[in-house]
Amino acid sequence: MDMNNRLDAEWVTLNAMRGLTKIASHGDIAKSTYDNALNLGGVLYPELLGADASILRRERMSDISREYRQRASLKTIKEQVVVTPLELLQADMADLEDLLSLAKQQKSGRSETDQLQRKLAGLRKSENELKLESHTENQLIFRDAHNVDREMPAINSGKGFRDFELPNGNVLRVRVLHPDQPEHITGADFIYERHSADDMVSIVAIQYKIWEEDKLYLNDPRMQTQLERLKAFVCDRNSCVGDKEAETYRFPCCAAFLRPTDRLQDPNQKFITRGEHIPICKIEKYKSPGSRGGDLLEYEKIKEVSLSAETFEFLFNNGKIGSRLLAQDDLLGLYRDLEMNVPDDRVVILAQEFGKRSLSREIV
16 A cells, blocks of 8 residues: 555544544543544554554654564564564563662662663653553543443444543544545544433534645545535535524534645654634635646635634534534434445544433433
């Protein structure tokens, strides 16, 4: 598989995962880091973002961990038996610990062992990185929620899900639907539902795409199909038609957004991207002719109607954007009518947040 295609697939999926953590944690900066999103993605989609598969995860390891990975790989070839990075590292740790124990018995001064202590500290940090499965599970931003028994409407409801307990006590149910081959991924769809105590639902759907130099060309037939699918999923069912007589202040009930994402040029690059969300109903008005033919979206032209990632998360969590409040039957009808299957070239992340106090209510 082409490394650039793989990098794009991981990067766009990671950004969708981070969008999930930002909304679910109510924008908690400590919880919504890329590393936390990467850990969560590794558990929910190990074939793409897992410790043994991800280019991004591998490149974010410390130099020490990468050194021991390289040593283990070559030692395995030399000795013709499997040698793991962790066993090599732990052997060196044991040797250093013995030396430092001896120094303590000899009452050597700290200045005489400072380099050894610094080396041991680095090895201990690397040990945590190399404990792949346990490290990922233990570092999850959200803890597993046990004994949650509630039926929820869902795309491809036969697919498995995982429940997490959020800091506010709510439960987050997440499904990740994806192509069988990670290399087929060209984008990600993220759908977030917030279920209220009276079983009403607010929904937002975001489509993530890679753009180049703040420009996204729209003439790709696949993209046109994807945008039409998103429009049919949300807009065509009047999910954005709010109650005009409601006294509560809010933005229009836009619920479907396109989120262009800066390309990551190198797996070693610092993780940062501008997160602009533009309502898909505004694309027609704000697109412009491209120099290569076809229409495109440019940051400078959409910024007056787009929302940054931080603003988007804050407004949705406070009920200022997103769909109108939908009844459970509306949501069921939405999924039944559309029968939204996993596109051949996209990851679909469905997140459903609901309160524990409403678990006894079931959808008929």
